[in-house]
Amino acid sequence: MALWNRRRSKPRRVDRLRPEGEVPWYGHLKSSQVRWQVGILFVFLVSTLLIVQMPRPPLSFRKGERTVHPILARVDFEYIDRQVTADVRELTALLQMPGLYSPDARQAVALRQSLLSLADEVAKARTFEELPAAQRDAWKVNADMFGAVKAALGENAANAPAVQEAIAKAAAALAEPLSLPIIQDEDYQRASARIARCRDIRKRLPAGLSPDTAPALEEPTATIVVQLPEGDQPVALEKIMTLTQTDRIQSRIERLIDPVLQPVFGGPGVGLLAVTLAPRIGPTLVYDQAKTENSRADVRRKVQPVPILHKARTTLVEAGTAITEADLEVLQQEQEAHLARLGWPRTALAWASAITILAVLVALQAGHTALVQPNVSRSVPRSLMLVILSLLVVGVSKLASQAGGTAAEPAAAATFLVTAAGMIVTIAYSQTFALAMVWTLVLLVSVATRADLGWALMTVAGAGIAVLALGEINNRSKLIKVGALAGLVFLGVRGALAFWRVDHADMPLGMVPPTVLWPSFLCFSAGLAAGIVMLAILPGVERLFGIVTNISLLELCDVNQPALKRLALEAPGTYAHSLLIGTLSEAAAEAIGANGLLARVGAYFHDIGKANKPRYFIENDQQGQKAHGGLTPAMSRLIILSHVKDGQEMADRLGLPPVIKDFIAEHHGTTLMEFFYYEAKAQAQEAGEEPPDESDYRYAGPMPRTPETAIVMLADAVEGITRSLKEQTATRIGSTVHDVVMKRLLEGQLDNCSLTLNDLHKIRETLTKTLLSVYHGRVSYPSQAQGAEGDKSEGDAAVRGEPDAPGGTAIKEDPEATAADTP
Structure with missing residues (x-):
């Protein structure tokens, strides 16, 4: 066979060689325990991601934080301003419902009876001197008025019905609420204050409101509303009289009763009657507070939320000012508008970035656990308990950061949770493992809540001291002592960070501002509370983790x-x-x-x-x-x-x-x-x-x-x-x-x-x-x-020590005695 036709085996690369019997990394996935561990890590990663990104990505700002640079809007956006909406609703209610009043004719009826009684007494008396002194003093009756009434009554009071009819007509004229509108002094002041309140609210409203709010921008009118059977009737406030305006009331009464009572009491008598009736007439209009407030509440409910338009590059928060709750709402809506403008690619990139950061942290903690605490990484129940503990710390910290309040309260809540978790892990496992767990939790909470570097430094220092000082628990007071020690570290680090910054550099020596004292006290309380809570839940921790403490x-x-x-x-x-x-x-x-x-x-x-x-x-x-x-x-x-x-x-x-x-x-x-x-x-x-x-x-x-x-x-x-x-x-x-x-x-x-x-x-x-x-x-x-x-x-x-000494110490061997647990 030709050399070039000979098949040659391809040599293996040296870097691909593997020791005999070694299983590749993917081969470990065949183990059910490894699959469980991977599943737990995946659930932990996804749960942490949801906590960090939902219900909305956290802001980079906290309530009470003092801005160094002005915060500008990145996009044009409309936001619902709660304060402006509340002002518009209140202004609309005040404008549409000035104040409801009900007529009160009881005083007019009482005066009619008094005048009729006066006419009867005049009819009985033959001379002025026989008229009872009480009647003369009450109505300021003189001889001329007595003579005029006597003449109107006629011989033997033959004209008494005509006189009574005239008195009834006069009383009816006085009972007419629109003819004689009299209210209490405090009611008049309330009606006047409504005008001033409307003007103050209008001054607070920002420019550029939508046309829907135009009715709320009208000039308020000084009126009240009188509830009559034929319908509500507005009355100008300038026509309203108060009880202290006796001259106006007297003049108005005299004009009302003169046409009907002048034939009876004469011209001078009518004037005297007006003088007497003015202080006795009382309010003819009574303020109906319940109906007024209910009507205004109905008006407020009908007013829609007011959108405010902000242009891009406009200032949302001025430099050097503390961020308020209203500022946080504006910043949150600006961020939502910004994300909506960017669309799903940018949102997907944000989620991918978050999962990358969290995956690195979770992988580091998992690797450290496998090296330092292998009994945890090999046990599914123990791994689940640590995952649940971590999710509780991160989740509750996120809820606290979004629940409102100043930046100090959420920071103290997160500090308490991380410290308590570190103490739990120390008791259950070891100090080395607990320290790494604390560092991981601090980083996860910082990512979830956008906590600043100062909080992270303070929490790492205090929680680390608590972990190192805990050690063996020989008495119950040690937990409280460790918590107090951690609180003191929180207090010192928090105060040092505050004074290290330039915010309080010009503060006089010996004075601690509330912006430093209150957050520091909350952090100290968080450490002490962690020790007290651990003392209460220690039996449960022992049973849950299957451990036993020295106590x-x-x-x-x-x-x-x-x-x-x-x-x-x-x-x-x-x-x-x-x-x-x-x-x-x-x-x-x-x-x-x-x-x-x-x-x-x-x-x-x-x-x-x-x-x-x-x-x-x-x-x-x-x-x-x-x-x-x-x-x-x-x-x-x-x-x-x-x-x-x-x-x-x-x-x-x-x-x-x-x-x-x-x-x-x-x-x-x-x-x-x-x-x-x-x-x-x-x-x-x-x-x-x-x-x-x-x-x-x-x-x-x-x-x-x-x-x-x-x-x-x-x-x-x-x-x-x-x-x-x-x-x-x-x-x-x-x-x-x-x-x-x-x-x-x-x-x-x-x-x-x-x-x-x-x-x-x-x-x-x-x-x-x-x-x-x-x-x-x-x-x-x-x-x-x-x-x-x-x-x-x-x-x-x-x-x-001689064994044979009488009474000595030698112990004779028992032929039946053998090793333990033998007969």
Whole structure:
């Protein structure tokens, strides 16, 4: 075959070579767990994007912010000005409804009765002197008026009906509201104030209003409206009289009653009657406030919102002024008009830019979580809880920023939320992870609310201090102290940023302006509130994240806990054994930097399952009954194994935290019950049967997964074997501890607990030291019957620790004593 026809294999590029068995990145997507994690990240990204961009993109300005440069309109736009609309509606209502008044004829009717009574008294009196003094004083009757009335009545009051008819006509003339319009002084002032109010509102209205608002720009008229049966009748205010204008009222009354009463009372008498009636006539028109306000409200509702036209490049907010709520509304509508003019391409670009920024932040946080806290990235529930927590912080901060108020209130709300979230993550996981979480939340909130750099610096500083100062929670007051410390940092940073800027550079020393004091106080309150709220929700946080704090651990140390109390009463040997294991475990855990309190509490509860069958465990066999004497090794195996399962069931009923349940399940790992296994093996050999399966005599596990549970396993085994030693000397105890630790290590029981050889060395030394302090020597005191020499020799032997000394410290080995959990 020709060389050029030979097929040659194409060599692979070196950069494409992959180690044997390595899965490409897309191959990981076949895992359901990875797909869940990717889905959670996608949901978090989309939810954050919606929070940032909806219901509308956030403005770059905040209420109360002082502008450095004037803010100009980018496009021509119309906006609905709420204040102008309210002014136009109020002006229209005042113009169309000046004020409604109802006629009041009660005083006119009363005056008619009084005049009729006067005519009757004149008719009865023969002379002026016989007229009652009360009538003369009330109506200012003189001899001429008396004579005129007497003449009009005629002989024996023959003309009395004509006189009464004349008086009735005069009273009717006085009762006519349009003929004699009299109102209260305050009503007149109200009508005059309406004119002044209309003019003030007109002055506030901007130029360039639409033609629809032309009726509201008319000159107000000084009128009131009188409600008559035939219809409402407007009356000019200049024709209205008040009660204090007695001269005008007297003149008007005299003109009204003169045509009908002059024949009766005479010309001078009519004048005297007018003088008397003027102060007694009272208001003939009464202001109907309820009907007036209802009518004006109807007018206001009919007025449409007023649009205001702004041209491009015109100033919306002047430089150096604080942005108000009205300014924010104008700026928001200008932004909407600007986006509408740009169209969907520019809007799509804005959304794409936002999702790019958020994707970078989310990816950074996800990568940091996978490196620093892999147990979170591998757990779907934990990832969901952190996503929900983050969305709550960002979403509520966005709502607070759009709810109104000054810039200080939304900033304080966001500061509180970020600080509380940081404290929650610190309690649930670690300080390193919480710091990164705080930084991410600050950036997300800044993007969502357009917060300034000062807020971000303040929140990072205060929340970071709270995370670093939190650490282990040994008492409830620590949460409040940490919150107060974070609040002080907020206060200091907020004030420093305010004075660092030029806004308050010219302020006199010793004076703090309210624009600095109030926001700083709110930020301090936010930090303190975070500590108080965390104190209230701490039990819920522990249950939600499946963690336990030192406060809960200290509460579990109480001997009145139901499980410990039952153990002390029904299995006192196991109870004493658990207390000793707690002491050993705490010392060993603290030696390697683990949680000593957790190890101690876990040791207290690791054997609570023995309370169900206490007599089958050697530490509770105080009478030497040998409960396993009549049982087969297989039956004894089941009884010994059951204490782990029984302990887990008791922990579930008592509601113990999961981290405590781990001690119950893991304190034996998958070790072999050697005593019963070898006894069963020996019995099988004697009977000529197959030896038992070794796995049947192993604990179900799992093997210890944390340093604390591994330490409890080692302490449990060491304490049981050490107790069975005949001579508990330093050499024997040290050798025993070393053998137990090496045996567990070689069996692989410590493979999953992240203990190093250096840690095991420290654990071995600590356990040895603690056991020596437990099984320490005592001086033997001589009896009174012994002589002085015998006393001295025995005492010296006891001090030297000789095991054969009478009353010495040597512990004789119990032939039945073996390792822990064996009979």
